[in-house]
Structures are given as C-alpha cells and as structure tokens.
Amino acid sequence: MKAYTYKEKKDTRSGFGSGLLELGHKNPDVVGLCADLTGSLKMNDFQDEFPDRFFQIGIAEANMMGVAAGLATGGKIPYTGTFANFSTGRVYDQIRQSIAYSHKNVKICASHAGITLGEDGATHQILEDIGMMRMLPNMTVIVPCDYNQTRAATLAIADHRGPVYLRFGRPKVPNFTAPDQDFIIGKAVVMNQGSDVSIFATGHLVWEAVEAGQALASKGISAEIINIHTIKPLDENQVIQSVRKTACAVTAEEHQVYGGLGDAISQTVARHQPVPVELVGVNDRFGESGKPDELMKKFGLSSDNIVDAALRAIGRKHA
Amino acid sequence: MTDTGKLKKIATQVRRDILRMVFEARSWHPGGPLGATELLTALYFRVLKHDPRNFTMEGEGEDLFFLSNGHLSAGWYSVLARSGYFSTEELSTFRRIDSRLQGHPATEEGLPGVRVASGSLGQGLSVACGAALAKKLNGDDRLIYCLMGDGEQQEGQVWEAAMFAAGRKIDNLIGIIDYNGQQIDGAVNDVMPLGDLKAKWEAFGWRVLEMEGNNMEAVLDGLEQARSLCMKEEPVMILMHTEMGYGVDFMMGTHEWHGKPPNEEQFERAISNFEETLGDY
Numbered sequence: 001m002k003a004y005t006y007k008e009k010k011d012t013r014s015g016f017g018s019g020l021l022e023l024g025h026k027n028p029d030v031v032g033l034c035a036d037l038t039g040s041l042k043m044n045d046f047q048d049e050f051p052d053r054f055f056q057i058g059i060a061e062a063n064m065m066g067v068a069a070g071l072a073t074g075g076k077i078p079y080t081g082t083f084a085n086f087s088t089g090r091v092y093d094q095i096r097q098s099i100a101y102s103h104k105n106v107k108i109c110a111s112h113a114g115i116t117l118g119e120d121g122a123t124h125q126i127l128e129d130i131g132m133m134r135m136l137p138n139m140t141v142i143v144p145c146d147y148n149q150t151r152a153a154t155l156a157i158a159d160h161r162g163p164v165y166l167r168f169g170r171p172k173v174p175n176f177t178a179p180d181q182d183f184i185i186g187k188a189v190v191m192n193q194g195s196d197v198s199i200f201a202t203g204h205l206v207w208e209a210v211e212a213g214q215a216l217a218s219k220g221i222s223a224e225i226i227n228i229h230t231i232k233p234l235d236e237n238q239v240i241q242s243v244r245k246t247a248c249a250v251t252a253e254e255h256q257v258y259g260g261l262g263d264a265i266s267q268t269v270a271r272h273q274p275v276p277v278e279l280v281g282v283n284d285r286f287g288e289s290g291k292p293d294e295l296m297k298k299f300g301l302s303s304d305n306i307v308d309a310a311l312r313a314i315g316r317k318h319a
Numbered sequence: 320m321t322d323t324g325k326l327k328k329i330a331t332q333v334r335r336d337i338l339r340m341v342f343e344a345r346s347w348h349p350g351g352p353l354g355a356t357e358l359l360t361a362l363y364f365r366v367l368k369h370d371p372r373n374f375t376m377e378g379e380g381e382d383l384f385f386l387s388n389g390h391l392s393a394g395w396y397s398v399l400a401r402s403g404y405f406s407t408e409e410l411s412t413f414r415r416i417d418s419r420l421q422g423h424p425a426t427e428e429g430l431p432g433v434r435v436a437s438g439s440l441g442q443g444l445s446v447a448c449g450a451a452l453a454k455k456l457n458g459d460d461r462l463i464y465c466l467m468g469d470g471e472q473q474e475g476q477v478w479e480a481a482m483f484a485a486g487r488k489i490d491n492l493i494g495i496i497d498y499n500g501q502q503i504d505g506a507v508n509d510v511m512p513l514g515d516l517k518a519k520w521e522a523f524g525w526r527v528l529e530m531e532g533n534n535m536e537a538v539l540d541g542l543e544q545a546r547s548l549c550m551k552e553e554p555v556m557i558l559m560h561t562e563m564g565y566g567v568d569f570m571m572g573t574h575e576w577h578g579k580p581p582n583e584e585q586f587e588r589a590i591s592n593f594e595e596t597l598g599d600y
Contacts, residue, residue, distance in 0.1 A: 067452065071452055
C-alpha cells in the first residue's frame with residue numbers, strides 16, 4: 001500500500017491563483033473576471049500582472065456570467081471567480097443559456113465550496129453545486145483534492161474547449177499530490193489498489209479517504225482508494241473495473257448525497273455492475289457555522305465515517 | 320450599399336416572412352418582430368459590416384449583433400436568411416423538429432449568424448458587453464449591437480450590465496430598446512411601469528438617443544448618429560419607438576399579438592398588407 005504524506009497544509013484556492021498566474025504567462029487568450037472577491041479567490045497576482053486582461057465586475061454575478069460568454073464569443077478563455085454559491089445557484093439560468101447551451105468556452109471557478117467555508121454559515125456553504133452543474137449538458141465538472149491538483153487542473157482546463165465548473169475550497173488542507181502531476185480531465189486517479197472495498201472520493205474528502213484506507217488496512221481490510229477529480233465526464237471504466245474486483249463501494253464528498261459524486265457513482269454501478277454502495281456526504285440538510293474540522297466531524301465527513309461506511313458496505317456484500 | 324428604397328422592399332418581404340413563419344408554425348410571437356423589422360433590415364442590409372457567407376463565431380473584423388429578446392426570432396431568421404447566412408428555404412422549418420431554426424435562437428444546431436442562445440430575458444446585454452471587451456482586447460475597431468425588449472427592462476441583470484458598460488467605458492457598444500409599450504400580459508406601464516427610461520439609462524452613464532423605429536429613414540439616421548457617438552468613452556443606447564405588429568392594422572395598438580399566431584382568415588388578411596417583393600421562401 002502506498003503511503004501518502006505531506007509537508008504542509010495549503011488551501012486549494014491558492015492552487016487556483018497560482019495556476020491562473022502561470023496560465024496568464026502561457027496563454028494570452030486567458031482573461032480573469034471576478035465579482036468583488038479577488039483576494040478570497042487569490043486572483044490578485046493575475047490582476048496585478050495582467051491588468052488589461054482582468055475585469056472587476058463588482059457584486060453582479062449574473063452580469064459576470066454573461067460578460068464571460070461574450071468574451072468567449074470573441075475567442076477569449078474567461079476564468080470567472082466567486083464563491084461556489086454565487087457561481088452556481090445564483091446564476092444558474094445565465095450559465096444554462098449563455099454558457100452551457102451556447103457552448104461557450106468559459107471556466108467557472110468556484111471557491112469556498114461546502115461546509116469547510118466555516119463560520120459564515122449555511123447561506124454561503126453551498127452543498128448542491130456539483131449536482132446543479134452535473135445536470136447541465138456540455139458542462140465538465142472538476143473537483144480537485146489539494147493545492148497541487150487544483151493548480152494542475154486550473155492549467156489543464158485552458159486546453160479543454162468547452163464550459164468547465166472547477167470547484168475548490170477555503171481551508172488549508174494536506175497538500176499530498178505531486179506538484180508536477182499530469183492532470184487528465186475525466187481520468188480517475190487510483191491512489192491505492194485494494195480488493196475488499198472501493199472508496200471513491202472527491203475534493204477535500206480524498207485525504208480523508210486515504211487516511212481511512214490506512215485505518216482499514218490496520219483491520220486487515222484492503223481498500224481501493226480512487227480520487228474522482230472529474231465528476232463529469234465520470235471515468236466509468238475505472239469505476240466499473242474497481243467494483244468488479246471489490247464488489248462494494250463507498251463514495252465520499254463534501255456535498256449533498258443527492259446530485260453529487262454519490263449519485264454519479266451509484267448510477268454507473270446500478271447500470272453496469274450492481275453492488276452495495278454506501279454514501280458519505282451531507283444528508284439533505286443545510287450547513288451551519290463552526291470551524292471547518294468541527295463541521296466535518298459533526299456532518300459525518302471524516303475518515304472515521306468513511307471507515308464505518310466501508311465496513312457497512314463490506315457487510316452488505318453477502319447479505 | 321443597399322439604397323433606402325430597396326431596404327423598404329426588403330422590409331416588406333421580411334414582414335411577409337414573419338407572418339408566414341408564425342402562421343405555418345401555428346404558434347409564436349408575430350407582434351414584436353413586425354415592429355422591429357425596419358431596424359433588423361437596416362442593420363443586416365446597410366449598417367453592419369459583416370460576412371454572411373463566411374460566418375465565424377468570433378466575427379473578427381465584423382460588427383456583431385446580439386438579439387437579447389429572443390422571441391423576435393422570426394424576424395431575425397428572415398434577415399439572416401435573406402442577407403445570406405443560410406438558405407431562405409430553411410425558413411419553412413421554423414420551430415419544427417430537427418430544424419436549426421429553434422423557437423428561440425440557439426447555437427446548439429449550428430445556425431450561422433447566431434452567437435449565443437437567447438430567450439430567457441435580460442442576458443443579451445451582458446454578453447454584448449463581453450463581446451465588446453473582446454473586440455477591444457483584439458484591437459478590432461468594429462461595433463457590437465444589442466437589441467432588447469422594453470418589457471425586458473424589468474429584468475435586474477439588464478441594470479447590472481448597464482452599470483458595468485458605463486463603469487468600464489465600453490464605448491464600442493450600441494444598445495437598442497424596442498420601446499413598443501407592450502408585453503405579454505398587457506401594456507408595460509400596467510404590468511410594471513418603467514418610469515422615465517431615458518433618464519434611467521442616462522443616470523447609469525449611457526448616452527441615450529431616441530428614434531422612430533417604424534420609419535426606415537429615421538432608423539438609418541438614428542443608427543448613423545449612434546455610430547458617430549461611439550468610441551467616446553460612453554456606451555450608447557437607442558430608445559426605439561415602435562408599434563408592435565406594425566403594418567398589420569388589427570395587430571397594432573394591442574398586446575394581443577405578442578405571443579399568438581393568426582388563424583387562417585386573420586393570416587390572409589394580415590399578409591395582404593404586404594406585397595411579395597423578393598419572392599416568398
């Protein structure tokens with residue numbers, strides 16, 4: 001079993017900011033748009049370096065999505081930045097008509113997703129965004145797991161022609177994937193091979209899944225840990241191949257169990273290789289104020305919860 | 320350059336097209352496009368610098384037009400076809416299955432001339448702002464035009480775009496409001512009064528012109544004046560006063576024909592107002 005370690009914790013949004021700055025140098029068509037959250041999205045460096053290619057929109061997210069669609073029409077590659085809540089639900093119809101249906105090459109970059117936004121509470125802690133974006137035809141949905149992967153994803157989506165939803169978060173979390181990784185959209189990453197249970201995790205939950213894998217190993221259980229950084233298009237082959245071997249699955253995400261990764265995996269498994277699936281996620285409730293790690297515990301999104309879910313899934317195999 | 324007499328003939332044919340398309344589809348909005356026919360004709364056959372037979376999404380070196388009030392699709396499709404973006408025969412597929420001429424304009428089926436889907440109101444001006452910024456980034460000095468409805472002014476996003484365009488000095492942009500005073504549920508002033516629309520746009524920092532929209536000479540003059548005001552650090556808005564259903568006696572002066580097709584008898588009566596000038600599709 002491969003052991004994962006990290007030297008430091010870093011926020012995924014800073015991975016986005018770093019990737020965007022590099023992209024600015026590499027690709028003159030990349031432009032940035034932000035709705036009054038430049039510092040929160042870590043877009044300052046891009047703004048300072050490329051002032052002519054950065055557009056401060058103000059607190060007007062609907063307009064931002066339309067302006068991005070127009071810039072894309074003129075051949076630009078717009079990266080919009082605001083919180084995940086204001087990147088999706090607030091502007092769903094604008095994204096649907098002007099971007100997704102219109103095939104616009106817009107990258108919707110969404111920070112502060114999920115309950116780890118923390119103390120601000122449920123108004124800002126969106127837990128439905130993956131579902132909303134996944135339902136849109138033409139939309140690619142990416143949820144990287146740490147700083148390095150968010151940076152790699154930010155660079156990779158510039159080379160993909162079409163609308164993308166890129167979701168990341170606020171808190172500092174373990175930075176454990178390789179800095180020079182090759183980010184392939186739609187290609188799941190097998191973190192550890194295993195034979196007793198498949199654990200599919202996305203975003204901040206990938207690290208929790210890795211830790212759960214170690215805890216399970218100490219109980220003599222071999223868990224296959226798979227990082228689903230691209231939720232749409234889902235790497236169905238990898239999912240099917242894994243559950244064919246393990247015969248049960250766990251999904252883990254910082255999102256409602258409705259609409260997100262759990263739904264995506266369940267659909268694929270039900271269609272192609274029916275096995276028991278246990279879903280670790282938020283169960284049909286809103287978030288609340290608190291420290292990120294307190295909330296992850298309270299909402300049942302820690303490695304312990306993944307371990308419990310894995311044991312339940314394994315127990316259902318021969319039930 | 321198409322002379323004004325010829326433009327009027329084209330406009331007459333466009334109105335025939337609108338009535339035939341809406342009648343044959345047995346549904347849709349005839350009133351709006353009939354009111355905006357002079358504008359659409361003037362743009363596509365005189366004002367726009369464009370290349371209908373070599374359509375590209377980016378439209379580099381071309382003037383671009385965005386139709387925000389997508390329910391005027393019948394009129395737009397007619398001028399697109401007749402100016403050469405696609406065959407006029409295709410107009411007969413309007414709103415039918417497997418057609419590129421969707422009820423509301425879309426890019427999904429690859430219809431030349433359309434650069435963004437529209438119909439869910441209030442979004443077009445934002446897109447036009449982005450397209451105008453792209454022109455500036457690309458060093459392209461052509462202009463962006465965007466038509467909106469007056470009822471559409473009730474959408475909040477319009478005012479986000481209004482603020483943005485003025486705040487960012489987007490001066491290669493001409494907005495046009497089809498000010499016919501009617502929307503689906505009735506007179507705009509009854510459904511939700513717009514107040515002093517001119518003062519509102521001026522307060523947002525736009526240069527505002529008024530124009531008689533059902534008079535070809537007035538439309539050409541108004542568009543010329545608007546163009547002369549571009550590149551002066553202000554976006555330009557034209558309040559275009561039109562009559563919904565213009566040219567069809569029984570369709571004017573009411574909101575009734577905003578979203579309703581004529582029956583056969585009404586269609587015959589309506590189309591008799593317009594002679595066939597360029598040949599029906």
